[in-house]
Amino acid sequence: xxxxxxxxxxxxxxxxxxxxxxxxxxxxxxxxxxxxxxxxxxxxxxxxxxxxxxxxxxxxxxxxxxxxxxxxxxxxxxxxxxxxxxxxxxxxxxxxxxxxxxxxxxxxxxxxxx
Amino acid sequence: xxxxxxxxxxxxxxxxxxxxxxxxxxxxxxxxxxxxxxxxxxxxxxxxxxxxxxxxxxxxxxxxxxxxxxxxxxxxxxxxxxxxxxxxxxxxxxxxxxxxxxxxxxxxxxxxx
Numbered sequence: 001x002x003x004x005x006x007x008x009x010x011x012x013x014x015x016x017x018x019x020x021x022x023x024x025x026x027x028x029x030x031x032x033x034x035x036x037x038x039x040x041x042x043x044x045x046x047x048x049x050x051x052x053x054x055x056x057x058x059x060x061x062x063x064x065x066x067x068x069x070x071x072x073x074x075x076x077x078x079x080x081x082x083x084x085x086x087x088x089x090x091x092x093x094x095x096x097x098x099x100x101x102x103x104x105x106x107x108x109x110x111x112x113x114x
Numbered sequence: 115x116x117x118x119x120x121x122x123x124x125x126x127x128x129x130x131x132x133x134x135x136x137x138x139x140x141x142x143x144x145x146x147x148x149x150x151x152x153x154x155x156x157x158x159x160x161x162x163x164x165x166x167x168x169x170x171x172x173x174x175x176x177x178x179x180x181x182x183x184x185x186x187x188x189x190x191x192x193x194x195x196x197x198x199x200x201x202x203x204x205x206x207x208x209x210x211x212x213x214x215x216x217x218x219x220x221x222x223x224x225x226x227x
Contacts, residue, residue, distance in 0.1 A: 032214055043204055043218035044157070051213055089156060093214050099170045100145060102216070104156040
């Protein structure tokens with residue numbers, strides 16, 4: 001079945017450091033890939049998405065590229081801020097005869113120190 | 115304002131007492147899902163619905179029921195809650211037109227004693 005694996009946290013960085021959170025997936029067909037962010041006490045919200053191979057999603061300085069050859073969708077940001085402290089989830093959505101399914105990674109908690 | 119609402123936000127109940135968590139969206143989305151979030155496990159899909167009267171099991175459906183009688187509502191029903199259903203629950207909606215990005219409700223924290 002489909003699966004998503006993302007790097008374990010927590011990740012602790014100083015402000016203005018470079019961020020990478022790794023995400024790899026296994027899936028049949030051509031899923032759409034997403035990064036969601038969850039701030040304390042809130043629901044998840046979409047950070048960025050990519051719907052086909054080689055697409056790059058970007059938002060608020062974050063980027064991720066859909067790499068079919070390496071089945072990866074790594075999240076990057078060049079200079080993190082304290083306000084980026086949150087939990088980040090990689091997810092894939094796929095469709096098949098079995099229906100419409102979304103699989104989430106376990107989440108990576110990011111702490112950014114001033 | 116486009117939103118997904120859930121009620122209640124917090125619920126403490128006892129084993130075996132039937133409960134319903136409501137979910138409503140105002141975006142006319144055809145897809146709706148329920149997830150539970152547990153530490154170290156991320157979010158796991160309980161049930162989803164592709165449209166009115168069309169529902170199907172996700173990865174962890176045991177102990178849950180859903181219905182989709184109206185497009186905007188997708189209640190989650192626990193007929194006989196057990197302590198292993200203590201969790202944080204999220205409802206979400208999406209549309210094909212929107213590229214299937216999901217809009218999440220604020221969550222319902224359920225404790226079953």
